[in-house]
Amino acid sequence: MLFSQPSPSPTHRASTLLHRAQLSSLNAPFFFTTNSNHRRIFHLFAITEKHHLYGHTTSRKLQVQDFLQTAVTARASVKHQALEKFQRNEERQTISEFNHLLMSLVSADEFELASNLKSNLSSFGLIPNDWTYSIFVNFYCKKNDPTEAKSVLDYMLENGFEPNVATLTTLINTFCENGRLQDAFKVFDIMSSIGCEPTINTYNCLLKGLCYVGRVEEAYDLMGSIKKSSMKPDIYTYTAVMDGFCKVGRIHEAFELLFEAIEMKLSPNAVTYNTLFNGYFKEGRPLRGFGLLRRMRERECKPDYVTYSTFLHGLLKWGKIKAALSIYKEMIETGYRVDERMMNTLLRGLCRWSREEKELLKDVRNVFEEMRQRNYTVCPDAYDLVVEALCSGREMEKGFEILNEMITIGYSPKTFTFNIVIKSLCAIGEVDRALAIFKLMHKNRDPRGIPFNALINQLNRKGRLLEARLVYAIALKRGVVPKSKPSKYLIVHHK
Numbered sequence: 001m002l003f004s005q006p007s008p009s010p011t012h013r014a015s016t017l018l019h020r021a022q023l024s025s026l027n028a029p030f031f032f033t034t035n036s037n038h039r040r041i042f043h044l045f046a047i048t049e050k051h052h053l054y055g056h057t058t059s060r061k062l063q064v065q066d067f068l069q070t071a072v073t074a075r076a077s078v079k080h081q082a083l084e085k086f087q088r089n090e091e092r093q094t095i096s097e098f099n100h101l102l103m104s105l106v107s108a109d110e111f112e113l114a115s116n117l118k119s120n121l122s123s124f125g126l127i128p129n130d131w132t133y134s135i136f137v138n139f140y141c142k143k144n145d146p147t148e149a150k151s152v153l154d155y156m157l158e159n160g161f162e163p164n165v166a167t168l169t170t171l172i173n174t175f176c177e178n179g180r181l182q183d184a185f186k187v188f189d190i191m192s193s194i195g196c197e198p199t200i201n202t203y204n205c206l207l208k209g210l211c212y213v214g215r216v217e218e219a220y221d222l223m224g225s226i227k228k229s230s231m232k233p234d235i236y237t238y239t240a241v242m243d244g245f246c247k248v249g250r251i252h253e254a255f256e257l258l259f260e261a262i263e264m265k266l267s268p269n270a271v272t273y274n275t276l277f278n279g280y281f282k283e284g285r286p287l288r289g290f291g292l293l294r295r296m297r298e299r300e301c302k303p304d305y306v307t308y309s310t311f312l313h314g315l316l317k318w319g320k321i322k323a324a325l326s327i328y329k330e331m332i333e334t335g336y337r338v339d340e341r342m343m344n345t346l347l348r349g350l351c352r353w354s355r356e357e358k359e360l361l362k363d364v365r366n367v368f369e370e371m372r373q374r375n376y377t378v379c380p381d382a383y384d385l386v387v388e389a390l391c392s393g394r395e396m397e398k399g400f401e402i403l404n405e406m407i408t409i410g411y412s413p414k415t416f417t418f419n420i421v422i423k424s425l426c427a428i429g430e431v432d433r434a435l436a437i438f439k440l441m442h443k444n445r446d447p448r449g450i451p452f453n454a455l456i457n458q459l460n461r462k463g464r465l466l467e468a469r470l471v472y473a474i475a476l477k478r479g480v481v482p483k484s485k486p487s488k489y490l491i492v493h494h495k
Contacts, residue, residue, distance in 0.1 A: 095126045099135060106139045114139055130156075134167040146174040146183065153187070157194070165191070169202045176209025184209055200226070204236045211244025219244050235261060239272045246279030254279055270296075270304040277307060281314030287323060289314065305336050312342055321349035325363060332370075340376040343367060347378070351385035354393065361393045368402075380406075384417045391424040399424070400433065407440075415441065415450070422451045426458040434458065435467070450475075456484040 098121065105114040118136065121128060133156045140149035149171050156163055168191050175184035184206065191198055203226055210219035223241050226233050238261040245254040254276060261268060273296050280288045289311045296303055308331045315324035328346055331338055338346075347367045354360040368386055371378055378386075383406045390399035403421055406413055418441040425434040438455060452475040459468035468486035475482045 095129055095132060098124065098126055099129075099131045102132070102139075103135050106135060106142060109142065111139070111143055130161050130163070133161050134163055137163065137167050138170055141170050141174040144174065144178070146171060146178060146180065149174065150183070150187070153190075157190070162194070163196070165196050165199055165202065168196060169199065169205060172202060172209075173205040176205050176212060179209075179213050181209050181213055181215075200231055200234055200237065203231070204234070204240055207237060207240040208243075211240060211247065214244075214248065216241070216244040216248055216250075233264075235266045235268060235272060238266065239268075239275060242272065243275040243278075246275050246282065249279075249283060251276065251279035251283060268299065268301060270301060270307055273301065273303075274306050274310055277310045277314065281310065281317065284318055286311070286314035286318050286320055290323075308334070308336055309339070309342070312338065312346075316342060316345045316349065319349070321346070321353050325350065328367075337374070340371070340374075343371050343376060344379050344382050347371070347382045348385050351382070351389040354389045358393050361389060361395065364389050365398070380411045381414075383411055384414050387413065387417050388420045391420050394424070394428075396424055396428060396430070403437075419451050423454045426451075426454040429458070429462075431455070431458045431462055431464070438471070450478075450480070452480060452482040453484040456482055456486060460484075460487040 098117075102114055102117055105111075105117060118139070121132070133152055136152045137149045137156075140146070140152065153163060153167075153171060155161075168187055172184045172187050175181070175187065188198070188202070188206065190196075191202070203222070207219045207222060210216070210222065219241050223233065223237060226237060238257050242254040242257050245251065245257070258268060258272065258276070261272075273292060276292055277289050280286055280292070293303060293307075293311070296307075308327060312324055312327045312331065315321075315327060324346055328338055347364065350360050350364045350367060354364055364386060368378065383402065387399050387403050387406065390396070390402065399421065403413060403417070418437055422434045422437055425431070425437070434455060438450070441450065452471060455471050456468050459465070459471065465487055472482060472486050
């Protein structure tokens with residue numbers, strides 16, 4: 001048995017293999033997201049498969065393309081009908097063509113159709129080859145079922161089939177993404193036993209996996225072994241370990257690796273810088289991100305959506321609302337969409353800041369209207385704060401409109417919100433509106449939060465003494481003794 005005897009640590013085994021590993025032709029960056037990994041794997045398969053498909057006609061390729069367009073866009077029943085019709089086509093006679101179709105379905109995430117086609121392999125009278133089983137491995141990896149993928153790999157090895165480095169690396173990566181490092185290193189050992197040389201992509205997956213489970217020191221040591229070997233690290237190698245350092249709060253060491261990568265003439269990409277934004281965010285220093293953004297632009301590295309959203313999330317998390325507003329505006333100008341959750345957080349923060357800085361009311365309105373246009377759900381507490389901000393900023397009509405909208409959609413405004421609206425309406429003499437809101441709120445609210453004094457004073461000023469006494473009586477009935485009393489005499493205001 002391969003693992004029956006005590007063996008060195010996984011990272012030690014990986015390091016020793018580096019002394020005899022040679023760079024292969026598979027140099028594409030190959031990790032971080034499952035989708036990007038599998039796209040690159042399938043690109044490799046496509047390059048290889050085209051040699052098998054070389055003799056097939058253009059019309060046949062168009063038939064495959066037409067079927068795939070139907071499969072991707074149609075509803076489930078039509079998809080299966082299309083597959084059955086395509087399977088009945090007698091022109092498809094080779095395993096290479098079967099592989100091409102299966103690979104295309106898996107690549108398009110059409111797992112149900114791919115499973116259907118896979119289960120019908122024997123009915124076509126075709127004998128599966130290395131590529132067929134490699135596609136099966138990738139099929140299960142894309143479905144995030146590395147255990148089943150490993151079973152296919154075991155069958156391949158037991159029956160004399162030869163998996164290539166791309167297939168094995170995909171399985172290693174899937175195990176790593178699930179935190180199953182022991183299983184990943186077992187597959188790595190299989191590579192050694194069958195004479196399949198790992199690529200830098202293989203090591204990048206292992207580095208990422210080690211950092212994912214917090215074994216950053218082992219990842220750093222493995223990276224050191226890579227640098228000493230004939231296999232040269234790429235920017236993804238550095239990014240993996242940088243990300244590991246950032247996750248454990250060691251951003252200074254992550255920057256040292258960034259500078260080292262640049263000295264080696266490697267070009268940091270947006271993914272590289274995004275790990276550093278996340279590092280600053282975790283350390284509670286999100287404002288440092290502005291300097292990092294400037295550094296990216298100096299190196300002509302364009303920030304992507306993840307850059308902006310990570311930066312914005314960090315600023316909002318640590319209450320840097322005005323800085324967050326500037327990044328939000330930059331995102332909008334760049335054409336990126338800010339998600340619903342972050343826009344609610346930004347809106348709440350702007351409302352709170354507008355209590356002291358009234359010029360932010362314009363931004364409150366703009367963000368609120370942007371959310372409406374995008375059909376985002378404004379959360380109840382954000383609605384409360386918008387109403388408060390507008391009323392406090394003497395934009396009563398808009399505040400009253402949004403309060404009505406809030407009640408119409410089924411939200412229950414807080415007592416504090418009703419209080420603010422009533423006081424603001426009384427302040428501008430809109431006592432009838434204030435009374436209408438008072439009728440909405442007084443029955444089911446804590447009476448201590450109801451602005452009885454503001455209503456009584458305003459009713460006294462308007463000479464509406466009977467209504468002032470009624471409000472006073474309601475207060476007494478609810479156990480509150482207002483400081484303001486209904487006037488005994490009509491107050492006449494001389495012009």
